[in-house]
Amino acid sequence: xxxxxxxxxxxxxxxxxxxxxxxxxxxxxxxxxxxxxxxxxxxxxxxxxxxxxxxxxxxxxxxxxxxxxxxxxxxxxxxxxxxxxxxxxxxxxxxxxxxxxxxxxxxxxxxxxxxxxxxxxxxxxxxxxxxxxxxxxxxxxxxxxxxxxxxxxx
Amino acid sequence: xxxxxxxxxxxxxxxxxxxxxxxxxxxxxxxxxxxxxxxxxxxxxxxxxxxxxxxxxxxxxxxxxxxxxxxxxxxxxxxxxxxxxxxxxxxxxxxxxxxxxxxxxxxxxxxxxxxxxxxxxxxxxxxxxxxxxxxxxxxxxxxxxxxxxxxxxxxxxxxxxxxxxxxxxxxxxxxxxxxxxxxxxxxxxxxxxxxxxxxxxxxxxxxxxxxxxxxxxxxxxxxxxxxxxxxxxxxxxxxxxxxxxxxxxxxxxxxxxxxxxxxxxxxxxxxxxxxxxxxxxxxxxxxxxxxxxxxxxxxxxxxxxxxxxxxxxxxxxxxxxxxxxxxxxxxxxxxxxxxxxxxxxxxxxxxxxxxxxxxxxxxxxxxxxxxxxxxxxxxxxxxxxxxxxxxxxxxxxxxxxxxxxxxxxxxxxxxxxxxxxxxxxxxxxxxxxxxxxxxxxxxxxxxxxxxxxx
Ligand SMILES: Nc1ncnc2c1ncn2[C@@H]1O[C@H](COP(=O)(O)OP(=O)(O)O)[C@@H](O)[C@H]1O
Ligand SMILES: [Mg+2]
Numbered sequence: 222x223x224x225x226x227x228x229x230x231x232x233x234x235x236x237x238x239x240x241x242x243x244x245x246x247x248x249x250x251x252x253x254x255x256x257x258x259x260x261x262x263x264x265x266x267x268x269x270x271x272x273x274x275x276x277x278x279x280x281x282x283x284x285x286x287x288x289x290x291x292x293x294x295x296x297x298x299x300x301x302x303x304x305x306x307x308x309x310x311x312x313x314x315x316x317x318x319x320x321x322x323x324x325x326x327x328x329x330x331x332x333x334x335x336x337x338x339x340x341x342x343x344x345x346x347x348x349x350x351x352x353x354x355x356x357x358x359x360x361x362x363x364x365x366x367x368x369x370x371x372x373x374x375x
Numbered sequence: 376x377x378x379x380x381x382x383x384x385x386x387x388x389x390x391x392x393x394x395x396x397x398x399x400x401x402x403x404x405x406x407x408x409x410x411x412x413x414x415x416x417x418x419x420x421x422x423x424x425x426x427x428x429x430x431x432x433x434x435x436x437x438x439x440x441x442x443x444x445x446x447x448x449x450x451x452x453x454x455x456x457x458x459x460x461x462x463x464x465x466x467x468x469x470x471x472x473x474x475x476x477x478x479x480x481x482x483x484x485x486x487x488x489x490x491x492x493x494x495x496x497x498x499x500x501x502x503x504x505x506x507x508x509x510x511x512x513x514x515x516x517x518x519x520x521x522x523x524x525x526x527x528x529x530x531x532x533x534x535x536x537x538x539x540x541x542x543x544x545x546x547x548x549x550x551x552x553x554x555x556x557x558x559x560x561x562x563x564x565x566x567x568x569x570x571x572x573x574x575x576x577x578x579x580x581x582x583x584x585x586x587x588x589x590x591x592x593x594x595x596x597x598x599x600x601x602x603x604x605x606x607x608x609x610x611x612x613x614x615x616x617x618x619x620x621x622x623x624x625x626x627x628x629x630x631x632x633x634x635x636x637x638x639x640x641x642x643x644x645x646x647x648x649x650x651x652x653x654x655x656x657x658x659x660x661x662x663x664x665x666x667x668x669x670x671x672x673x674x675x676x677x678x679x680x681x682x683x684x685x686x687x688x689x690x691x692x693x694x695x696x697x698x699x700x701x702x703x704x705x706x707x708x709x710x711x712x713x714x715x716x717x718x719x720x721x722x723x724x725x726x727x728x729x730x731x732x733x734x735x736x737x738x739x740x741x742x743x744x745x746x747x748x749x750x751x752x753x754x755x756x757x758x759x760x761x762x763x764x765x766x767x768x769x770x771x772x773x774x775x776x777x778x779x780x781x782x783x784x785x786x787x788x789x790x791x792x793x794x795x796x797x798x799x800x801x802x803x804x805x806x807x808x809x810x811x812x813x814x815x816x817x818x819x820x821x822x823x824x825x826x827x828x829x
Contacts, residue, residue: 273733275732275733295738296737299735299736299737299738300734300735301735302733302734302735303734303735303736304735306735308733308734310733312726314726314727314729314730314733315730316380316525316727316730316731316777317387317727318380318383318384318388318763319379319380319383320383323376323379323380323383325733326376327376327731327736328735329735330734330736330740331734331735331736331740332735333710336376339376359387366468
């Protein structure tokens with residue numbers, strides 16, 4: 222579960238400063254589904270970056286199962302991202318030169334899954350979202366909707 | 376994943392990979408080519424020097440140049456026996472010491488006695504100009520002074536002189552070197568290899584025998600056992616010799632005493648060949664000889680190298696100058712292109728790398744992927760470059776472009792002196808050398824190393 226306490230994020234560009242997040246308190250229990258809504262530039266993406274462990278807040282803490290993503294080391298953070306966090310980006314962000322199956326496999330690589338099992342699991346996942354026919358296609362050969370189905374991994 | 380990702384990147388981005396690899400290949404190939412060609416140039420120059428100097432000759436001692444005297448500038452004179460009714464052909468040899476400047480033989484001992492000199496040997500260079508004349512109707516005038524200059528046969532003295540009339544002449548000149556038969560490992564014969572017959576024996580100090588350069592023997596159709604005449608003296612060919620490298624600068628070798636009497640240069644030599652005891656002391660020995668044996672010019676092989684001119688020297692300058700700069704420029708350009716493409720590729724792929732990091736790829740795994748790509752690209756380019764460079768070097772060696780080298784053309788110590796007359800027209804100091812491009816492992820290592828440093 223997630224527990225965010227007074228999370229702030231301040232961007233500075235030259236002399237200009239933007240307070241994208243101002244003291245966010247938020248708890249997300251396991252199994253919860255949460256929708257965040259707001260105007261453009263309201264700080265939604267910034268908040269997701271904090272939760273996803275892709276960036277660190279300026280102050281406050283972002284605890285995932287008791288580990289504070291704001292202060293934990295880079296190596297541990299990387300491992301947490303590989304093991305516990307799945308992200309679908311606004312733009313699809315697939316590796317353009319890899320096939321759909323290989324793209325899914327990239328998510329399993331840092332977990333140390335053996336190649337044969339990796340291939341098997343990636344294929345199974347893609348079949349489960351109806352992309353069984355597209356395993357060997359590269360992203361440019363798939364529709365936007367199909368591309369969206371690829372990244373979450375297992 | 377590493378391998379698959381790598382393969383996918385390289386095969387799906389063939390054009391970029393190819394440009395980077397080709398740039399690399401071109402750079403490496405050029406460095407190899409330029410390097411091996413200039414090594415070939417150096418070898419060629421060495422060959423030129425070695426063919427002019429004996430192996431083991433560190434320096435030569437010649438007479439210091441002096442202003443030409445009035446008498447020495449006169450051209451050669453030939454005298455013919457012209458019987459009024461003659462239709463016979465006659466010939467005359469004009470023998471001159473090369474450069475017209477000789478040293479006393481005793482100087483050989485003085486040079487040899489200098490500290491740091493291991494060995495010294497004297498040689499006499501002569502130019503023989505042979506004129507064959509055929510007279511249809513000689514207008515003769517009686518003259519009592521004929522035969523003085525070594526005319527046709529000693530017995531023909533006091534004959535009338537030709538003053539004109541219909542005559543056809545055939546002039547050709549060749550060079551003769553008188554060598555010390557007791558010390559043949561130093562001097563003009565040292566760089567020659569006997570290919571047929573044998574060389575002089577140490578006892579033949581004044582024998583009427585000759586060793587003939589193969590090229591000249593071919594021209595004259597001389598064989599071992601053949602005889603020919605110089606100024607009426609008959610010599611028997613005992614051996615045919617070819618230079619170890621390059622072309623022979625001397626056509627006929629005779630025992631020193633024979634050459635001295637032909638050239639009317641008793642107890643004289645034109646060149647003293649010196650071998651230094653220590654090759655590092657050459658400059659010091661040169662100074663010592665010049666100081667202690669007055670009236671001499673000492674020429675070391677590095678002095679001689681400075682006088683090399685002609686296409687070899689031009690090509691050599693080109694290879695070391697333009698070639699080096701060209702290869703550096705191409706290498707730099709290749710580096711720039713590779714760097715630009717790599718940085719373009721990286722910035723194009725930040726998003727891709729961000730995704731991988733978001734998926735939990737450690738930074739070093741991402742870095743390894745990128746480095747892996749450029750290493751493989753480099754290997755392909757490097758391999759291609761080495762192949763290309765070797766092919767170019769082999770082509771140069773196979774084609775063996777002919778280069779000529781002139782030595783001492785600006786009047787160096789080896790050249791003919793002023794008023795040397797026909798002795799100079801034989802252009803004996805012009806050599807033709809085939810260029811090769813030897814490739815050494817260090818050349819390749821250098822090229823590849825330069826490239827990977829870049
Ligand atoms: N990297 C950044 N540097 C500077 N300002 C940023 C950066 N990312 C976002 N911002 C600013 O922070 C605010 C919130 O942006 P964002 O979280 O992307 O909003 P949303 O996703 O809700 O549209 C915006 O004003 C945006 O300009
Ligand atoms: Mg946004």
